[in-house]
Amino acid sequence: MKYASLISVLALGLAAAPPPAREGGGYNREQAKSEYMRPATVPFPENNKYTRARAELGKTLFFDPRLSATGQISCASCHRPQFAWSDSAPTSVGAPGMPLKRRSPTILNMAWADSLFWDGRAATLEEQALGPIQADVEMNMPLEKAIQLISAIPGYKPLFDRAYPNEPIAGETVGKAIATFERTVVSGIAPFDEWVMGDDSAINESAMRGFDLFNTKALCGKCHSGWNFTDNSFHDLGFDTDDRGRGKLLPQIEAAQFAFKTSTLRNIAQRAPYFHDGSVRSLEEVIVHYDKGPWRNRPSLAEEMRKLDLTPREKRDLVEFMKTLTGADEPISLPVLPN
Ligand code: HEC
Ligand code: HEC
Incomplete structure (x- = not known):
């Protein structure tokens, strides 16, 4: 049973079909937006x-x-x-x-x-x-x-x-x-969601350009896909580490080595520092990592880790876009602990 569930997780995690290619001439903003619609209900088992x-x-x-x-x-x-x-x-x-x-x-x-x-x-x-x-x-x-x-x-x-x-x-x-x-801990409606739902004034032009880049030249949407911005899969982003991540569970699978789960980007501006080791302090620095590394070159390195040649304006646009993913989540009321 343990083995079977491992296999199914493995299948889900590493062999899942990549999201449809949206690079190049085929990109359509409205089509891309429709792939980021929030679900109507929360799934409970x-x-x-x-x-x-x-x-x-x-x-x-x-x-x-x-x-x-x-x-x-x-x-x-x-x-x-x-x-x-x-x-x-x-x-x-x-x-x-x-x-x-x-x-x-x-x-x-x-x-x-x-x-x-x-x-x-x-x-x-x-x-x-x-x-x-x-x-x-x-x-x-x-x-x-x-x-x-x-x-x-x-x-x-x-x-x-x-x-x-x-x-x-x-x-x-x-x-x-x-x-x-x-x-029940679900990220609230963010300006980005309002934009997706049709309010063109919900986010600024820079963030809109950032969204386009996210889904094309910058390759982000290949892994941060769907409304929760994750493919629920595991990737090696080339960090200099001896933590094998998913590879500890699957020592025989090359692509699992040094691979970690794709993070949601919801409310991302509130959660610095970033990545599994907290080694990156700001969203600006996150973009630098994806743009030009340095990446440890090893067989497991994700193929998307390659020079993106982003211009300074493109980098700003990507950060501006990520900032629109923060919802006005209601402050949580603390429970009264029983005696
Ligand atoms: C001392 C800090 C600490 C405490 C206390 C703690 N966690 Fe965590 N939690 C972590 C860390 C670090 C990880 C990631 C560990 C890893 O992936 O190996 C994690 C991972 C998780 C995850 C998985 C998130 C994901 O993206 O997969 C959940 C869910 C979670 N914790 C819930 C809880 C619950 C419930 C409790 C209390 C019973 C708890 N945590 C207590 C630090 C903590
Ligand atoms: C190959 C898949 C892949 C691509 C492409 C990708 N990411 Fe990621 N992203 C991940 C994974 C996996 C993590 C977690 C990795 C870790 O912590 O080691 C992550 C983490 C992040 C984090 C930190 C989240 C946190 O909670 O710490 C941010 C921010 C982020 N990515 C933004 C982006 C942006 C912006 C792009 C495009 C420039 C991008 N990602 C491209 C897979 C990817």
Whole structure:
């Protein structure tokens, strides 16, 4: 079963058909815009459907630092609402003195993710949620102890009863509740969306040119495709690193080496620094990386990593475009932690 799901993730991840070529004379702005339409509804799995009680319980757990060994770290310590659900550090510090190797990614729009983590090693949010509670570098709390602790807080009992009647307080229900909350964390309507929906004054001319470049000369749309700006696949962008990313799971697949999951670009202006190692400080510098590297030349290097010869104005246009992807997301109200 593990093997089968790995294969399907692999098939999805690496053999997915590339988006239709939009380079050169065939490019049509209106056609391109139509490929970035927001979906009307949030997908929830059959075995963990949305209810308000589930989302509320999940949110409470997400913000509860009592689930960590020190009593001070919650999921929200690294996935902070005010930094578009990431944090502002290149790599986060979890349990005391234990810096993480990779940057905290945003949890925005996880409902649409095909796999989780920079290397795609978790298949579902339900499964993923139990990882950080137990990881020594993160919350460092054995699952059994975390469950005992939650069970010992009387105020949690009615929350679980309402969310998952007839199911015990256990790893499974904790994972399902957190996953439900995470699926409700969706990036809000951005100026770009208003433009796509027909408001020609929603973004400026520079951003419109940036959008055209994004889908043609700059090649960005080949990987950052669709409304969430990700193909849910993995690519080696040529960073100088010994972290093999997806290659750790698939040592025999050349293209998986040093490959990381394509990030969403939603609310991207709020989430510096960038990339899996947090090594790039600004959107301007991101463009420099794609424009001319330096890239480590190795067999896994994505074919799109080649000199783009962008002019200074084109670079500005691309940055201006990315800034239109930030929604006016409603500020989140913090949950009242039960006693
Ligand atoms: C100490 C910081 C820290 C804490 C605490 C933490 N995370 Fe994370 N989170 C990370 C990092 C770093 C990654 C990326 C790790 C990797 O890809 O190897 C990550 C990845 C994720 C992802 C995958 C995102 C994606 O793009 O695939 C989700 C979902 C997530 N965390 C949810 C949670 C939940 C739920 C909790 C609490 C139970 C939590 N995190 C606690 C740092 C943290
Ligand atoms: C070959 C596929 C590919 C192409 C082409 C591509 N990207 Fe990316 N992009 C990725 C992947 C994969 C990541 C995450 C890589 C990592 O962190 O190591 C990423 C990350 C980013 C990030 C950082 C996101 C974050 O949360 O840290 C930005 C910004 C970005 N890309 C913008 C662009 C722009 C602008 C272009 C075009 C100039 C572009 N990308 C072209 C695949 C691609």
